[in-house]
Structure formats: C-alpha cells, structure tokens
Amino acid sequence: MLEIFGIDEESEKVYARLLALGSAPIEKVAEEADASPEVVEGRIATLQSAGLCVRDVTGWWQVVPLPEALRALRAKRTAELDALVASADATQTRLLAMSDVGSGNLRALVGGEALRTALRDFAHNARFEICGFDKPPYEITRPPTKEWLEEHSPEYQALLRGVGIRSVYHPGFDRNRLTEMSTFHDAGERARTGDVPMKLMIADASVALTQAPASYAPDQERRAILVQHPIMVEALQSLFEAIWHRSLPIDTTSGGLSSDPRRDLLISLLMGGATDVAIANQLGVTERSVRRWIANLMEDLDVQTRLQLGAALARSEALRNDSTSLAGLDAD
Structure with a gap:
C-alpha cells in the first residue's frame, strides 16, 4: 500500500x-x-x-493521514519536476544560441543584455518603417518621459529621425504604458489596439524580432529570435497586416475629447457599435467600469442618452475629418 x-x-x-x-x-x-x-x-x-x-x-x-501525505508528496514531486523542466529549458535555449540556426537566417538571443543589444541595433538599422505587436508584461515600469525616451528608447529615436512606426497594442495597458503611447503618438506613431498573439517587431519588411512566450513569465531568462529568412519575414509581415486591419485605431487627437488612449479606444468601440460586454472584454476591465466611463463621457459632452452620445461622437468625428481636409487644402 x-x-x-x-x-x-x-x-x-x-x-x-x-x-x-x-x-x-x-x-x-x-x-x-x-x-x-x-x-x-x-x-x-x-x-x-x-x-x-x-x-x-x-x-x-x-x-x-495518507491523503495529506499524498498531497505533500505530489507537491514535492511537482516542485522537483518543475525544477527539472526549467533546467532543461535553459539548457535547450543555450544550445540553440550556440548553434546559430540556419546560417544566419535565424539567430537565437538568450539573456536580457543580448536582447537589449539586438533591439538597439534593430531600431538603429531601420530606414523606412518598423511594425510591431506589443503586449504585457512590460519590462519597463518607470513613468516614461519624452526626455527619457529620447535618450534610452531605440524605437523612439528611430521615430524622431523619420522612420515610420505602426504598432498594435494588446488591451490591458497600465498608466505608464498609456503615457508612453501618448508620447509616441505625439511623435508620429500610428497605433491600434487588438488581440495580438506575441511580442513582435519587423523592420523594413526584411528582418523580424520576436520573443519566446515562455520568457514573458517572471524570473524566466529572456529569449528571442532574430529572423532574416525572407519567406519567414514575409509570413510575419502578412500576419501583422491582417491583425493591423482588424484592430481599432487609437487616436489621441479626436476632437480634443481625450488625451487618454484608453478613453479614445472606448470612443472607437462605441462608434463601432460594440456592447458594454464587448468593450469590457476588449479593454480588460469590468462592465461597471465601462458604464462609469460612458457616464463620464456623456457628462463631458452634455448629453442625456446613449442615442445623443452617438450623435455627438459622430458630429465630433465629422468635424475632425473636415478640419483634416481643410488642413490638406491649405498645405497645397
């Protein structure tokens, strides 16, 4: 027994x-x-x-008692297996890094410093456009400032020298991320939000960088792969374009209504006819929060009903589009 x-x-x-x-x-x-x-x-x-x-x-x-002893035994064996899996995983990634797969078309990156160096070189070498997916968890938790980004962010530096950036952000951004997104937007980034499968960057449709999902977890070694194989980069670019086109724009200049990308996303979802449940799921919040935000928006626009809110948002969008068109005529 x-x-x-x-x-x-x-x-x-x-x-x-x-x-x-x-x-x-x-x-x-x-x-x-x-x-x-x-x-x-x-x-x-x-x-x-x-x-x-x-x-x-x-x-x-x-x-x-045997049930208690078995539970303790199971916990002990599970901990031992987890330690073995972590050890095997680390060994595998180091072997992958040593092998330098595919004669340079695929290059494994292991460790935070290797990844940061690759990101810096990646953004520095971009000439025309950087496309990317971003999702939690985020490595940087400090409150971002324009000055900090100018000095430390390779992507922001690329944006300032004229490289276009298109980003799709997964819902669930925290306050620091929202502030950083606004700063990037002010410098010319085009941003949308939607369900993205991974962290990904593509430069000039010729090279891609993606992190291994397992390395997102706390206390895990950072791992990524640099992709230069033309067929694989083309496939990743196609994936980006498909998700970009079905994602919702984040516009921090929509008629001066909001300087908060999350609120602008709320407006986009409302104008798209999304229900409170769908909005809550997209933003990663409760329905109660969505209803509170909508109530605040109605108060700001001095309307009493959802129907009036829809009309006010549509009117604001039309005015913004007219202003954009007139600005284009003046430029000519």
Whole structure:
C-alpha cells in the first residue's frame, strides 16, 4: 500500500500499528509490533523521512493521514519536476544560441543584455518603417518621459529621425504604458489596439524580432529570435497586416475629447457599435467600469442618452475629418 512512498513491508506494519494506537512512544509501538525498540525506531525514521509520521506536542509519534501525505508528496514531486523542466529549458535555449540556426537566417538571443543589444541595433538599422505587436508584461515600469525616451528608447529615436512606426497594442495597458503611447503618438506613431498573439517587431519588411512566450513569465531568462529568412519575414509581415486591419485605431487627437488612449479606444468601440460586454472584454476591465466611463463621457459632452452620445461622437468625428481636409487644402 505504501510502495509509492518507497516504504518497505516491515515499516508499513509499523505505520498500521501506529495508526491503530493514534499516538504512542516508541516503546509502546515496539510492544504492539513485537519488535525491539531499536528496530521500531529505525522504521519510524523511515516513515518520518517519507512524511508519513510526526511527533506530537508530547513527543510521542503519530501517523500522517495518507491523503495529506499524498498531497505533500505530489507537491514535492511537482516542485522537483518543475525544477527539472526549467533546467532543461535553459539548457535547450543555450544550445540553440550556440548553434546559430540556419546560417544566419535565424539567430537565437538568450539573456536580457543580448536582447537589449539586438533591439538597439534593430531600431538603429531601420530606414523606412518598423511594425510591431506589443503586449504585457512590460519590462519597463518607470513613468516614461519624452526626455527619457529620447535618450534610452531605440524605437523612439528611430521615430524622431523619420522612420515610420505602426504598432498594435494588446488591451490591458497600465498608466505608464498609456503615457508612453501618448508620447509616441505625439511623435508620429500610428497605433491600434487588438488581440495580438506575441511580442513582435519587423523592420523594413526584411528582418523580424520576436520573443519566446515562455520568457514573458517572471524570473524566466529572456529569449528571442532574430529572423532574416525572407519567406519567414514575409509570413510575419502578412500576419501583422491582417491583425493591423482588424484592430481599432487609437487616436489621441479626436476632437480634443481625450488625451487618454484608453478613453479614445472606448470612443472607437462605441462608434463601432460594440456592447458594454464587448468593450469590457476588449479593454480588460469590468462592465461597471465601462458604464462609469460612458457616464463620464456623456457628462463631458452634455448629453442625456446613449442615442445623443452617438450623435455627438459622430458630429465630433465629422468635424475632425473636415478640419483634416481643410488642413490638406491649405498645405497645397
């Protein structure tokens, strides 16, 4: 019965005696088991090491119920397996990095420093456009400023020197990310939000960089792959375009209504006819939050009903489009 714990037959008999006694000193267990105290002490030590018996407050021995002992054993084995999987995973990625797959068409990057260097070179070498997916978790948690981005962000530096950037952000941005998105938008980034499958960057439709999903988890080694194989880059670019076209624009200049991309997304979803449930799912918030935001928006626009809200938003969008058209005529 106790083979799964690695317990021999004689020690199992001691477990059964101790179970019947409830709690007892070694001498009493030895008497019941018809064995010497020294022999019983050794078998109790075996049971104790397997988590099957413990001392009570009086110093006597008592058994650990089998279901409880099995749960403890399962937790221990699971922890051991998790440690083995993590070790094997790290070994595999290091072997991959050493192999430099595909004669340069695929290059594995292992470790935070290797990834940061690759990102810096990636953005620095971009000439025309960078396309990307972004999703939590985010490595940088500091409040972003324009000055910090100008000095430390390779993507922002590329944007400032005239490289176009199109990004699709997965819903669930925190306040710092919203601030950073607004700063990028002010510098010319075109941004949308939608369900994205991974972190991805593509430069000039010729090279791509994507992180391994497992490395998103806390305390995991950062891993990524640099892709230069033309067929694979073409496939990733097609994936980006498909998700870009079905994602919703984030516009921080829509008639001066909002400087918060999350609120602009709310407006886009409302104008697209999305329900409160759909909006909540898209933004990663509760329906109650959505209703509160809509109420605040109605108050800002001085309307009383959802119908009036829709008309006000449509009118604001039309005015914005007219202003854009007139600006284009003036430029001519």
